[in-house]
Amino acid sequence: GAGVSQTPSNKVTEKGKYVELRCDPISGHTALYWYRQSLGQGPEFLIYFQGTGAADDSGLPNDRFFAVRPEGSVSTLKIQRTERGDSAVYLCASSLGRTQYFGPGTRLTVL
Amino acid sequence: EDQVTQSPEALRLQEGESSSLNCSYTVSGLRGLFWYRQDPGKGPEFLFTLYSAGEEKEKERLKATLTKKESFLHITAPKPEDSATYLCAVQPGGAAGNKLTFGGGTRVLVKP
Numbered sequence: 001g002a003g004v005s006q007t008p009s010n011k012v013t014e015k016g017k018y019v020e021l022r023c024d025p026i027s028g029h030t031a032l033y034w035y036r037q038s039l040g041q042g043p044e045f046l047i048y049f050q051g052t053g054a055a056d057d058s059g060l061p062n063d064r065f066f067a068v069r070p071e072g073s074v075s076t077l078k079i080q081r082t083e084r085g086d087s088a089v090y091l092c093a094s095s096l097g098r099t100q101y102f103g104p105g106t107r108l109t110v111l
Numbered sequence: 112e113d114q115v116t117q118s119p120e121a122l123r124l125q126e127g128e129s130s131s132l133n134c135s136y137t138v139s140g141l142r143g144l145f146w147y148r149q150d151p152g153k154g155p156e157f158l159f160t161l162y163s164a165g166e167e168k169e170k171e172r173l174k175a176t177l178t179k180k181e182s183f184l185h186i187t188a189p190k191p192e193d194s195a196t197y198l199c200a201v202q203p204g205g206a207a208g209n210k211l212t213f214g215g216g217t218r219v220l221v222k223p
Contacts, residue, residue: 042198042213056210091154098143098202100211102154
């Protein structure tokens with residue numbers, strides 16, 4: 001079966017622009033997570049959805065970051081007024097139980 | 112605040128040279144400890160979940176163990192294809208119980 005997919009795989013944008021990153025979870029997984037990974041570091045939690053609602057958004061760094069999951073499946077992470085410090089790999093994971101399965105990530109570069 | 116520290120940061124091994132990776136953690140009630148493997152340019156790949164002290168899990172040349180303060184990932188007679196970054200993560204119990212807190216990883220290079 002298909003794993004978690006993320007698009008685009010790479011995104012280059014300019015400082016101040018708006019970007020959207022998409023995550024398609026494993027079919028049937030009710031929980032979806034976003035993490036951010038900087039070079040040489042472990043992933044850092046951003047937000048967790050159970051169904052359509054954000055159950056925990058405590059990891060979002062500021063109000064420029066927002067995520068939605070309107071139908072309880074695909075999720076979009078939205079970043080407004082991007083800054084160079086937002087450059088990282090954004091990872092999505094999904095789960096049915098405790099184990100989270102990760103996608104390949106989107107590498108975001110803000111010039 | 113939950114914390115995970117992995118050591119060493121990097122490990123160079125000869126093929127067949129067994130070694131262990133350490134993951135020390137502090138967490139408010141452990142719901143699970145997870146090991147992942149990450150290849151360059153890829154997302155983390157799930158290896159093991161450990162739930163309670165004394166538990167052990169094995170898969171091919173890898174064996175994970177858990178105590179109340181730390182976990183070890185033992186690599187027995189490694190092969191070059193075991194080269195990767197190994198990530199440890201904890202999941203706390205209670206209301207905050209779904210997000211994972213990761214360590215910085217151990218980069219393992221196995222030379223033929």
